[in-house]
Amino acid sequence: MKKQTIVALALLVGSFSFAQKTELKNAEKAIKKNNFAEAKTALNSAESLIASADDKTKVQYYFLKGKALYANGAGTNADMDAAIESLNKIEAIEGKTGKHAKDVQDIKQGMLSSFLTKANEALEKKNYAVSSSGFEKAYRMSTKDTLYLYYAAATAVSGEDYPSALKHYEELKKLGYVGVETEYVATNKATNEEESFPSKSLMDISVKTGTHIKPQTKKSESKQAEIVRNIALIYMNQGDNAKAIEAMKDARAANPNDVSLIISEANMQLQMGDREAFKTLIQQALVQDPNNPELLFNLGIVAAEAGEIAEAKGYYEKAIELKPDYVDVYNNMAVLILSQEQAIIEKMNALGSSAADNKKYDELKDERSKLYTDAVPYLESTLRLRPTDLQAAKTLANIYSAVGDTAKYKEMKAKVDALESGQN
Incomplete structure (x- = not known):
């Protein structure tokens, strides 16, 4: 009985093997005729038998499956993913120098070119979802080219597909991707x-x-800070501030002197509404990079919002010294100076009609005029560096009118009219 059982099992195994080979031959014939649907049907029939097949048969199966699913570039997204998986299994079985290595690489190269072409074409049309999918597939096809995964993440962000972007960025972070080229x-x-x-x-x-x-x-600059920043911002977008802070702190711990990461965390804290944390972090960054006008500008903004006029002026003046064409600093300096006008007006309006009050009124009026005089050079610089700044032109026209400079008022009023007509 034992002999008969062994013979029966042997015959059964033989029939399985024969079925496998028949289906694989049918699939191969169908692929040669570009009949990929028929090939997939044949391969599906053989699939249940592959787990117990020898390595040679497995390699042949995965090779044919990869070709059938790829379908010379006509496969669906799901088919392409499965094709990549199949081809990768061949390398896992016989390595990159096996019998099918060259054929596998040829197919992969064709697929890679197809994915990249479609991804770039989609990007030009601003079809970010298709572009991101194409770049991700290119990366899965060639995992040594981590730049493709970075592009997949970036285009996902452009398409506002934040869950996909987060997945890609987290993978890049885990890989230690820096992106310096x-x-x-x-x-x-x-x-x-x-x-x-x-x-x-x-x-x-x-x-x-x-x-x-x-x-x-x-x-090129490292993309590490950008990746961590985007991870944090996506978590913030999802309402998970705890994970956002954790992601940033992890990056800071690994790169404590990276100014771009300090600034990224500062901006994140600002978006969360913590201005004190923002100020502290920007000051830390300024220690690392004391001649950075952007940092000084931001500290000026925070000081101005806190009503620290002298401190804000100091930051703005230093920023202008380092970057004389920094138009936003000139504009903010003018705004800072003129922001003191309201307090003067309130004092003027609170005065009575006594001789002492009249004297105080004249003093406050002179103080107000001095504010105008102090603001004018900064507004003029703003308009010189940004000639289409309508608000700066309007403010200058109002100041010239208030101080009685008729000639300059007419000149600036004409500029305002020209700018307004250009916007209509």
Whole structure:
């Protein structure tokens, strides 16, 4: 009886093996005819038998399945995902130097090119969902190219698909993705503008032919701070401030002297409404980067909002000293100066009609006029650097009218009229 049982089982295994080979041959024939639906049907029939098959049969099955699902680029998103998974299983079984290695790589290369083409085309049309999906598939196809996963995350953010973006960013963070790349740039002689090149050799050729000058090899900035910041912002968007703070603190702990991360945490605290934490963090960043006009500008804003006029002026003046064309600082300085006008007006309105009150009224009036005089240079600088700033032009016109400078008032009123007509 034992012998018969063994023979029966052997015959049964043999029939399974025969069925597998038949279905796989049918699938192969269908693929050659580009009949991918028929191929998938045949492969589905063989699927239940694959778990017990030998490695050679498994590799053949996954290879055919990958080709059938890819369907020369016509497969659905779900089919593409399954195709990538199948091809990756081949490498897991026989390594990257096995019998099917070259064929697998050829298919993968075709798929990768297809994914990237579709992703870029979708990006140009601002179809961010399709673009993000394409870049993610490109990454799954070639996991060494983490830049594709970064693009998948960035385009998901552009498409406001925050759950997908968060998933990609978390994966990038876990991978330790930094994103620093070598950039090859040279100045175009005709346009006098810097242009990027995909390789050093192409840059060198352009320089030799005389179309470009000043070749440079640069390193792009790390994207680590951006990734952590976006993770935190997405958590905030989802109402999970605790996770947002935790994500930022983890990044800060790993990179305590990274100014961009300090600023990111400061901005996050500001969005959460904690202005004191924002101020503290910006001051920390300023210790690391004392000549950063952006930090000084932000400290000026916080001080101004707290009513610390002298302190705010000090920050703004230092920012202008470091960056003389910083238009927003000039504008904010003018706003800061004029913000003191309301208190003077209230004092003037509270006075009576006695001789002492009249004298005090004249003193307050002179104080108010001095505010106007102090604000004018900053407003003029704002308008010089940003000629279309309608609000600055209107404020200047009102000041010129208030101080009795008729000529300048008429000139500025004409500018206001021109700006307003241009907006209509």
